[in-house]
Amino acid sequence: MVNNALHNGLAYTYTVFAMLFIGFYCIFTRRSMIRLLIGIEIISKAICLFIISGSYPQGTAVAQVLVITVIVIEVCVMAVGLGLVINAYRRSKSIDVRDFSNLKG
Amino acid sequence: MDILLLVGVIVFVACAVLLKDMMKAAICLMVSSIIMGIIFFRLHAPYAGVFEISVIAGLVMVLFIMTISLIGGDADVKEPPVPIAVFIFLFLVFSLVVALKIPGLPIDQSRVLPIGSVKIGEVLWIRRTFDIIGQVGVIFAGVFVLLSVVGARRKNGK
Amino acid sequence: MFLFIFVAIPLIVASVMLIIERFSRDVLPDFLANLCFFLLLCASIMISCSWPGSGQYMHILKWFSTNLNIKVVLDGLSLLMIFTISIVSLSVGLFSINYMGKYGSKSLYYAILLVLVASMNGIVLTADLFTMYIFIEAAGIASYGLVSLGRTRYSTEGAFKYLVLSAIASSFILLGIAGVFVNTGTTDIRSISASGFSSKFFIILFLTGFSFKCGLVPFHTWMPDAYTAAPAVLPAVSSGIFVKVAGVYTVARIFFNALPFSAGVSFVMVYLGIISIVVGALLALGQSGLKRLLAYSSISQVGYIILGIGIGTPLGIIGGLLHMFNHAIFKSLLFLNAGAVEYTCGTDDSLKLGGLGKNMPFTSTTNVIGLLSAAGVPPLNGFWSKLIIVVALFKANMFLYGFIAILASVLTLGYLLLIQRRVFFGKIKECFENIVDVPFWMNLSMVGLGLVCVWVGVSFAPILIKWVLPAANVLMQGIRTSFCALGGIL
Numbered sequence: 001m002v003n004n005a006l007h008n009g010l011a012y013t014y015t016v017f018a019m020l021f022i023g024f025y026c027i028f029t030r031r032s033m034i035r036l037l038i039g040i041e042i043i044s045k046a047i048c049l050f051i052i053s054g055s056y057p058q059g060t061a062v063a064q065v066l067v068i069t070v071i072v073i074e075v076c077v078m079a080v081g082l083g084l085v086i087n088a089y090r091r092s093k094s095i096d097v098r099d100f101s102n103l104k105g
Numbered sequence: 106m107d108i109l110l111l112v113g114v115i116v117f118v119a120c121a122v123l124l125k126d127m128m129k130a131a132i133c134l135m136v137s138s139i140i141m142g143i144i145f146f147r148l149h150a151p152y153a154g155v156f157e158i159s160v161i162a163g164l165v166m167v168l169f170i171m172t173i174s175l176i177g178g179d180a181d182v183k184e185p186p187v188p189i190a191v192f193i194f195l196f197l198v199f200s201l202v203v204a205l206k207i208p209g210l211p212i213d214q215s216r217v218l219p220i221g222s223v224k225i226g227e228v229l230w231i232r233r234t235f236d237i238i239g240q241v242g243v244i245f246a247g248v249f250v251l252l253s254v255v256g257a258r259r260k261n262g263k
Numbered sequence: 264m265f266l267f268i269f270v271a272i273p274l275i276v277a278s279v280m281l282i283i284e285r286f287s288r289d290v291l292p293d294f295l296a297n298l299c300f301f302l303l304l305c306a307s308i309m310i311s312c313s314w315p316g317s318g319q320y321m322h323i324l325k326w327f328s329t330n331l332n333i334k335v336v337l338d339g340l341s342l343l344m345i346f347t348i349s350i351v352s353l354s355v356g357l358f359s360i361n362y363m364g365k366y367g368s369k370s371l372y373y374a375i376l377l378v379l380v381a382s383m384n385g386i387v388l389t390a391d392l393f394t395m396y397i398f399i400e401a402a403g404i405a406s407y408g409l410v411s412l413g414r415t416r417y418s419t420e421g422a423f424k425y426l427v428l429s430a431i432a433s434s435f436i437l438l439g440i441a442g443v444f445v446n447t448g449t450t451d452i453r454s455i456s457a458s459g460f461s462s463k464f465f466i467i468l469f470l471t472g473f474s475f476k477c478g479l480v481p482f483h484t485w486m487p488d489a490y491t492a493a494p495a496v497l498p499a500v501s502s503g504i505f506v507k508v509a510g511v512y513t514v515a516r517i518f519f520n521a522l523p524f525s526a527g528v529s530f531v532m533v534y535l536g537i538i539s540i541v542v543g544a545l546l547a548l549g550q551s552g553l554k555r556l557l558a559y560s561s562i563s564q565v566g567y568i569i570l571g572i573g574i575g576t577p578l579g580i581i582g583g584l585l586h587m588f589n590h591a592i593f594k595s596l597l598f599l600n601a602g603a604v605e606y607t608c609g610t611d612d613s614l615k616l617g618g619l620g621k622n623m624p625f626t627s628t629t630n631v632i633g634l635l636s637a638a639g640v641p642p643l644n645g646f647w648s649k650l651i652i653v654v655a656l657f658k659a660n661m662f663l664y665g666f667i668a669i670l671a672s673v674l675t676l677g678y679l680l681l682i683q684r685r686v687f688f689g690k691i692k693e694c695f696e697n698i699v700d701v702p703f704w705m706n707l708s709m710v711g712l713g714l715v716c717v718w719v720g721v722s723f724a725p726i727l728i729k730w731v732l733p734a735a736n737v738l739m740q741g742i743r744t745s746f747c748a749l750g751g752i753l
Contacts, residue, residue: 015111017203019118020438021196026122027431029187034127034172036427038134041165042118043434045141047441048157052150054445060150061228065236066393066444067145067153068229070437071160072240073400076247078165080404081426082172083254084411088419089176097424234324234333235389238270239397242382245277246401249374250408252281254419256371 012053019046033088033095037081044074107147113140123189131169138162152225266322266335266388268306269345272299273381277374284370292370293360296377300356303380304349311342311729336390339733343584344387344512346730347591350715351503352380357708358599359496361701362606366412366494375412379405379500383508392440392521393450399436399476399509403429406501410493421492428485432475439468443521455521463527469517470531477510478502479569480539483562490558495602495611498554502561503595507587511568519738524575532573537664539566544674553601553611556682557594560637563671564590570668571652572738574659580735582651585727589644589719593636596712600630603701603709604686613682618691622698625706627687629713634683636716638676643720 019042026039048067055063089095117137124130138161145154223232230237276299283291310320319338324331337345356376363372382402386395407429411422442465444450447458475482490498518528543563550556568590571583603626604619605611620627632643639649649672656665700706719726 011108011111014200014203015115018115018196018200021199022115022118022122024431025192025195027427030122032127033423034169034176035122035130038121038130038169040427040430040434041134041161042121043431044437045118045138045157045161047434047437048153049141049144050438051441051444052145052148052153054441055448056148060148061223061225062233063444064150064153064225065229065233066441066450067150068156069236069240069393069397071156073243073397075160075165076243076404077400077426077430079168079247080250080254080407081423082168083251084407084419084423084426085172086175087254087411088423091419095176230331232332233391233394234331235335235385235391235394236397238274238333239382239385239394239401242270242274242378242385242401243397243404245274246375246378246382246404246408249277249281249371249378250404250411253368253371253375253408254411256368 009053012049016046016050016053019043019049031096033085033097034082036097037078037085040081041074041078044070107144110140110144110147113137114144119192123192127173128170131166131173134169135162135166138166265306265310266320266337267324267333269303269384269388270335270381272302273377273384277377277381280370280374280377284368289364289369292373296373297353297356297360299377300349300353300380303384304353307342307345307349310337311346314339314342314729314733334390335388337388339730339735339737340512340515340584341387343588343730343734344508345384347588348380348383348387348504348508350712351500351591351595352376354595354599354708354712355496355499355503357704357711358499358602360704362496362602362705363494365606366414372409372412375405375408376496376500378402379409379505383504386508387512390452391450392443392452392455392517395513395516396433396437396440399513400433402505402509403433406489406497406505409497409500410489413493413497415492417488418492421488425485425489428475428482432472432482435468435472435475439465439472442468452516452521456523459523461523461525466518466522466528469522470514470528470535473510473514473517474535477506477514477565477569478539478562479510479535479565480542480562483539483543486562487555487558491552491554495554495598495605498558498561499595499598499602502558502598503591506561506565507568507591510565511572511583511587514569515572515738520740529573529575532569533661533664536566536568536570536573537667539563540570540671541566541667544671544678547678548674550678551612551614553604553613553682553686554598556613556678557597557601560597560675560679561590561594563675564594564637567649567652567668570664571648571655574655574661576655576659577735577739578651578658579655580738581727581731582648582655584734584738585723585731586645586648586652588726588731589636589648589716592712592715592719593633593643593645596629596633596709596716597637599705599709599712600626600633603705606701606705607698608695613685616686616692616695617689618687619695619698620687621691622695623687623700625710626701627683629709630683630687632713632716634676634679636720637679639672640676641720644716644723646720647723 023039023043027036051063051066085095114137117133121130121133142154142158276295319336322335324333363369379402382398385398389395407422407426410425411418447455447460478486518524540563543559547556547559568583568587571579601611636643636645639645653665653668
């Protein structure tokens, strides 16, 4: 962000986009179910950084509230995802997404 | 100092994606969360920082490590043998594109935000109370779904 | 206080649900959940009767002498959605009294369903983008749970695939909301439109994210897999209301009330709509599984809705909104019929079934009503909405798209009639000769939805005037302010 109050504003924007790229790379090229969840986690961290660094320093109260809520939502989604991983493992002893051969899309 | 922290975050996140061992990947993600919490603190957002550290570097990592331990050796799924060079190449291409396009993005205007002198507690509980109801809904949904997915097997369960 | 019950009561009943499971496994959860849905339906009808036709209700709650600021906003569009949500949720609730008996813990199922309904009510009753996002996530988590309740081999995999794709879509949406917040300092819809912010990058992010939620092509891949892996109540709720609330309603809010509605957005929406209509109809042709075919048909029909709303003219918006209401009714009916077939015969593969119409008369008749409605045959409700959309297309000089819409309608009639003939008419197979009809509550809910189809079709003017026109007015206000500059298509 080319923001007068924030030195190195561009660096923060670049970090956000780099983390987004790494997160999407993880989701699209990895085969383990747990790694897909790690990718989702990375993307939401990037968005949190975007919210906080983009509203520096004036709007930080509202920005912090947004980030706290996003973190809570992420925890619930992760928990449900990991529960599904455990369920899938109990059923078929494999957490490889390429084994989802029944799903054709 | 800030640049160092940002570079640290990117490096650890990349390690979390590229490392083959699942436990090490989870620990790299935890370290990157801690660094992210420090970055939030330096950006004058202490509550977000402490939440990030305690919830993500704490709670989510515990969940991950519990799951990885439960699954055991089968957690290390054989990944396709894409060399790291491909990742680095794509990353450099992406950096180039971003470097060219960032100045054109409307990420900053010379906007006039109200100077925030309100306390975060008042914003969360008084100004945005519907968000708290929403979070309650999310937590209920998560709890009930987890109960149905991983819960104790009942007599006529699957 | 009154509007808040739409969100509060389902959540309270859901939290009580687990406790009462100790005392009664079947009767008390059924009764409580359906009573809750019935109360919400009565409340929505009462609000509609006293609705002045324009403007909005805004309730700000104050509890225990602190100024809690729960701002619940209801305007014409929200009223239409609340009404739709209550009708479909009551039907699904009645249906699941018998249907979910075979699936394990019924009270847990009702708890998840109640959280889903509460979250959908929360999405439409708020005027703040971020609150909308929170409730979309809550409803999404509930949907993943409902998918994984299915008893097929691949329920867990379907739920996981749905989770990952939906989380990607949500991250796009959240990135868009974060961008809007960083640029305008607020997430309130009124303030965003007052500040006049608009940016192609974030518009593309929003459109991508919400197209996932709608199931528009090319982001439709989660729908057939999630719907076949789930018990039939999930597609009825999801395709009936959740896709529209989280997809169409939010798109309408953001692009008509928050960000200005430009000709580019209109073009993209029309284009995505037409492609979804065609691809959905073509992909449905070769399917033999009932739920899979209905999932592709849903993709096609949501294309009609987005097409209608995307045209931007008053007639187009009215057609799109009316089709949204009609599709909720007839698609839920069709999915519940598929669920009834699955309940009695254990399979929904149409190649293995046949001649069920003798033993399941109500299911067969309501299926005929549903499919005629879906294909747009007069005098049922689907006919009116498709007619209005086609007329709007012709009036906006998009003749090619109008013809494509009509052709796709004929295709819809074709594949749905084929399924009807295969499953309900014809000779009955030996293994199914002794099946009995579905239980009373399932019949009641299917007949109820069928009657609504017929009633809306025969006397559709009251529906139009009371619910659709105020909703269309809300959207038109957004257009008026932005199309003045372009000398628009009005």
